[in-house]
Amino acid sequence: MSDLRTAAREAYAYALPLIEVATTRQRGQALGQRMGVFAHVRSLANHKHRAVTTPNTDTLYSTAQVDLSAGPVTITLPPAGDRYLSVALMDAYTNNFAVLGTRTTGPDGGTFRLVGPGEAVEGWNVVRSPTHHVWVLARVLVEGPHDLEAAREVQAGLSMQGPPCEAPGPYADRNAGWRDYFASAAALMAANPPPVTDLAILRRMAPLGLLEGFDADRFSEAEAAEMEAGVAEAREAVRGGGGLGGTQFVDGWSYPDARLGDFDQDYALRAAVALGGLAALPPAEAMYMQAEGPGPRRLFDGTKAWRLHFPADRHLPVDSFWSLSLYEAMPDGQFFFCDNPLDRYAIGDRTPGLTRNADGSLDIWIGHDSPGTEREGNWLPAPAGPFALFMRAYLPRPELLRGYYRMPPVELA
Template sequence: MPRDTETDAPADFSAIAAQAYTYAMPLLALETFRRRRIENGAMHRMMHYRDLLTPDDRQITTPNNDTLYTDLWLDLDRGPARVTVPGTQGRYISLHLLDAYTNTIAVLGSRTTGPDAIEVTLVGPTASTEGIEGPVVRCATPTVLGLYRILADNPDDVTWPRGIQDEITLDAPAYDGDELPPVDRHASWQSFFTEANRLIRKNPPPATDTEILRRIAPLGIGPDTVFDPSRFTGEEGEAISEGLRRCSDRMARIQASMGRGGAGWVPPRRNLGVYGQDYFLRAVVAVGGLGALPLEEASYFRSGGVGGEPFVGSRAWRLHFPADRMLPTEAFWSLSLYEPTPEGEFYFVHNPANRYAVGDRTPGLKWNADGSLDIWIGHDSPGADRESNWLPAPPGPFQLFLRAYLPRIELLEGRYKIPDPELVG
C-alpha cells in the first residue's frame, strides 16, 4: 500500500483524490473544450463563432450574447506564435490569454492596449526572446487559449465584426494534431488521472503550486511522474473513485445552488480569472464559466431569486433601473437568462422571441418617460406594449447573469447596489 512519505502512514486516497481532482479539473475542462472545437485536436489554428451564441451552442457554458468569439489554440513548445488583430474604430474588443490551468495570462484590447491594432508575440515559459521584434507576452504554460471577443450589438450587427475576425492572423509553427480521444470530468478515475497527469507533464505547474503537488504526490501525479493506475489495490481504487465522485457532486451542488434561495445578486469573487491557490474556485469556474474574464474587464453578477423566492418562469418579475442608477460601465452591460443543468452548467433557453439577453444596446428597447428602465422577466409575454423589454424564461427554474463590461470603480468597490428584480405576478 502506498504511504504518505512524510508520516509513513497509509494514504487517505479518497481525500487525496478529491484534492487532485480539484487541482486538475481546469486542465481537463480546457482540453475537453479544445477537442470539441478542433478536429484531431490540432493546434495553431483559429476557430470563429460567426454569430451570437444561442441555445444550440453548448460548447461554452454560460455563454454571452454580446460578442462574437474567436478562439486561438497554441502549443508554444513548438515555438513562438505571433498574433495580429486589426483596430476596431472604438468597438469593444478583448483578447483574453489563458494558460493550461485557466489562469489569466493577460487581457489585451480596449481597456489595456486601446482601440488600435494588436501585434504581439507569445512565447513559452522558458523560451528565448532574442531576435523577436515588438511586444512579447511570456506565457506561464506551453498550452495557451486565446479568447477574442468583439462586440456585436444584436444578431443583425455581425457583418462588420466578422470582417474583423477575417483579418486576425496567427503565425505559428506547423502542427499536425494528435489522435488522443477526449476525456471529460465524468470519466473513470483511471482515465481522468492518466489524462490529467499527461497535461500536468506537458504544462509544468508554477512554483507556487508546490504544496498542493506535495499533497497529491501519493497518487503518483506530478510533472516528473507517470501515473500508473495498476499500482493501486482494488480497495484503494474504490477510495480514489469515491473521492472523485464526492468532489464532482460537491462542485455540481455548489454550481446549482449559487444564486439560489432568493438571496439576490451574488457579486463575483475578487480573484476571478486570477485564482492563485484558490483551486476550488478555479475548478468550479472551469466547469460553469470557462474563460471568465478578470473583474476589471467584465464583472459578472448572478441571481437565482429575491427575498427567499427562487426564480421560476411561471411567475413574472420586473427589474427596474431608476434613471439615476443605471449600471455604471465604460463599455456596455447585458442581462442574460440561463437554465441550469444538473451538472451545474448554464445555457440559453429556446423561446418564441429568440431573445437570450437584454441590455443597453437591445434594439427597440423602451425607456420610461422619466429616463428609468424596466425589464420584464417570465415565461409568458408581459403584454404587447412591454414585449420590447421582455426577457423570456423557461416555465421552470432559471438564473440571471448581469455582465458589466469595463465596470466603473463604484461597481467594482460595491458602492453601487444593483436593483433586485421584484415579483409582479
Template sequence: MNRRELLAVAGMLGLAPTLARAAGQGGDATAARDAYLYTLPLIEMATARERILKIPGAAINTLRHTRTLSDHTARWVTTPNNDTLYSPAFLDLTKGPVTLTIPPMGKRYYSAAVMDMFTNNNVVLSTRTVGGEGGTFTLVGPGQASTGPNPTRIATPHAWLLIRTLTDGGDDLDATHKSQDGFKLTGPAGAPTATYANRDAKPADYFAAARALLASDPAPPTDQRILRRTGAFLGDGSFDEAAAAAGVEQARTIAVFAKDRMVFTGGWSYPRANLGDYGQDYLYRAIVAQQGLGALPVAEAMYMKAAGDNGAGVFTGDGLYRLTLPAQLPLDGFWSLSMYEATADGQFFFTDNPLKRYAIGDRTAGLKRNADATLDLWIGRTDPGGERTPNWLPAPKAGPFAMYLRAYLPRAEFLDGRFRLPAIVKA
C-alpha cells in the same frame, strides 16, 4: 488548499459530513481529492481542445471564427452569451512563439484572452488594455527567447486564445465579420495533440491523464507544496486505488454541491475578485473550470446570477417580474441581461420566444425609459403589453428559468461592492 480552508468551504457548502467520513479513510484519500481538484482545470482544457479540434477546419495555432450569435438552438456550451462572437485557437508554443495581430477596432469592444492550461488569464489584450488602435503581440512560451514585437510571456507551453468581438447582430454582422477577419495568428504549425481522459473517467485513468498533462504543461514553482502533498497520485509510481476512488468521490461531491450553493447578496451572486486569475485558490479554480471554462477576469467582465424564487438561482413563477435599473450602471463597456431555460441536468440555454430576444441590454433598440431615465425591464412568459412590450425579456413558456447579468468593463464601485444591482421582484 489547507485543512482550514477546506473545512470553511465545506461548511458553506454543507459538506462537513462528507469530509468527516473522508477523514476515516486516511490521508491518501485526502491527497487524491486534492490531486483531482488541482488538476481538473488541465483536464477541462484538454477536453475543450479535443472537442474544438474535431470541428472541420480547426487546427492548432489557427483561429476559427464563429459567425452568428448563439440562439435557442445552440446547445454546445451552457450559459452562452448573446453579445459577442467568439474566435478561439488552441496554441502550441513548444516550437517557438506565435504572433497575434489585432486590427484597428475603433469603438467596437473586443478582448483577446490568453489562458494557460491551468485556466489563468495570463494576458487580456482588449479595448481596456490595448485600446481601439490594435497592435501586434508575440506570445512566448516558458524558457523561450523572442525578438518579436510586444513579447508576452505565457506560463505554459500550451494555451487557449479566446477572442470575443462585440456585435449587435443583424445588419451589424457583416462589419463584425470584417473586424474578426482582421485578427491574424501566425507561427509554427502545432504538433498533434493526444487524447486524455475526461473528468468522469475512472480514477486510475483520470490520474494517468493528469500526470501526462502535468508533464506537458508543468506547474509553476509556487505550487510545489501541493505537488509534494499529492505526489502519490500526480508523481511517478503506483498508488492505492481504493484511496484514489474515495478521494475522487469526495472531489466530485464537492464540485456537484458547489454548483448549486452560490452565495446571493441582495438578490444576486457576484464573482470573486480572483476570477480568471486564481493564484493558489485551487478549489475555486476547479469549480469555475467545470462550470464556466474561459471566464474573464472581473476587471474585464462581471457575471452576476439572479437569486430567483428559491434563493438558489432559479425562477418558477408564471407571473410578471420587474428589474428596475438606474439610468447608468457604473461601467465603461456595456451590459446585458440574459434569459435561460433550466434543463434537468442543471445546465442553462437560451429559450425560444416570439421576439427571438435572448438577452436585453443597453444596446437593445427601442427600450422605453422612465421620466427619471431609470429603466424597468419586464420579465415573464407572456407579453406584458402596451408600453412594457419594448422592455420585455421573454421567459420560457413553461418550466424553470434563470437570468444572468453581464457587465463589461465595470468601474471601481462595481468591483469593490459599493454598487449593488437591485433585486428582481414580482410585479
C-alpha cells in the same frame, strides 16, 4: 487510505480546468479546427450552441488552441476603434495571464509575440505564457443585427502565425472514471508543469503519483474505493461551487471574486468556474454577477413572473456595455440558452426596442409567459422551469469594481 480519498478529492478539482480545456480543444478538432489557427464563429450564440457553458450573445467569438512547445506564435489584432474587442490568453489551468484589446492595448490593434515558458525571446510586444498549451479567445462586440457585418470585418482582421503542430490527446472528460480521469490529468500536467506556488497542494495530492506518471494498477480495490469516494465528493462540491457568480450574495446578487479569471491558489473557485463559466474574463475586463433565485441552486422558476427595476439614478456604471443573460439550468451544473418565441437570450443597453419609463427608470420583465404586448420590448423570455440570470458589465467603472454600486434585486412582478 483516508489520505487517498483526500488526495483524489483535491486532485479532481485541481485538474478539472486542464480537463475542461482539453475537452474544448477536442470538440474543436472534431469540427475541423487546427492548432495555431483562429476559428471564427461568424454568428452570435443561440440555444443550439452547447459547447461551452454560459455563452454570451453580445460578441462574436474567435478561438484558437496553441502549443508553444513548437515555438513562438504571432498574434495580430485589427484596429477596432470604439468597438469593444478583447483577446484573452489563458494558460492550461484557465488563468488569464494577459488580455489584449480595448482596455489594455487600445483601439489601434497591433502585433504581439506569444512565447512559452523558458523561450529566449524579448521585446516590448512579447507576451510570455506560463504553460505551453494556451487557449486564445477573442470577443468582438456586435451592437445589434444591423452591425453584424461590420463586426465580422473586424473579426476577420484577427490572425495568428506560428509553426505547425499536432493536437495533443485524446484525453478523458470530467465524467470519466477515476482511472482515465487521473491518467489524463497526469499527462496534461506533464505537458504543462504546475507552478512552484502550487507545491502545497501538490504534496497533498502526492499519494496519487500524478507527477510521476499515473499508474492505476498499483492501487488495491480498497484504495480504489477510497479514490472513487473522493472523486464523488469533489464532483458534488464543484457543482455547488457557484460558477461565475460565486456563493456570497448582497441584496440579491453575487459579485465576482477578485481572483476570477486569474485564480492564484483558489483551486475551488477555479474548478467551479471551469464547470459553470469556462473562460471567464477577469473583473477589470468584465464583471459577471448572478442573481439570487429562491429555488435550489439559487435558481428562478420560469412559470412565475419576475421584474428587475433600475431606478433612474442607479443605472449600471460601465465604460462599454451591459447585458443580462438568461440560461436554462442543466442538472450537471452547466447553463445554456433556451429556445423562446423572441429568439432573445439576453437583454441589455443595446437591445432594439428597449424602453425606459417616463421618469428615466428601466424595468426588465422576466418569465415564461409574455408580460403583454406593450412590455415585450423589455421582456426576457424564460423556460417553464429552473433558470439562472447573469449580468455582464463590460469595462466596469471603479464604483462597480470596488463595490460602491450594487445591483437592484430581481423580484416577483
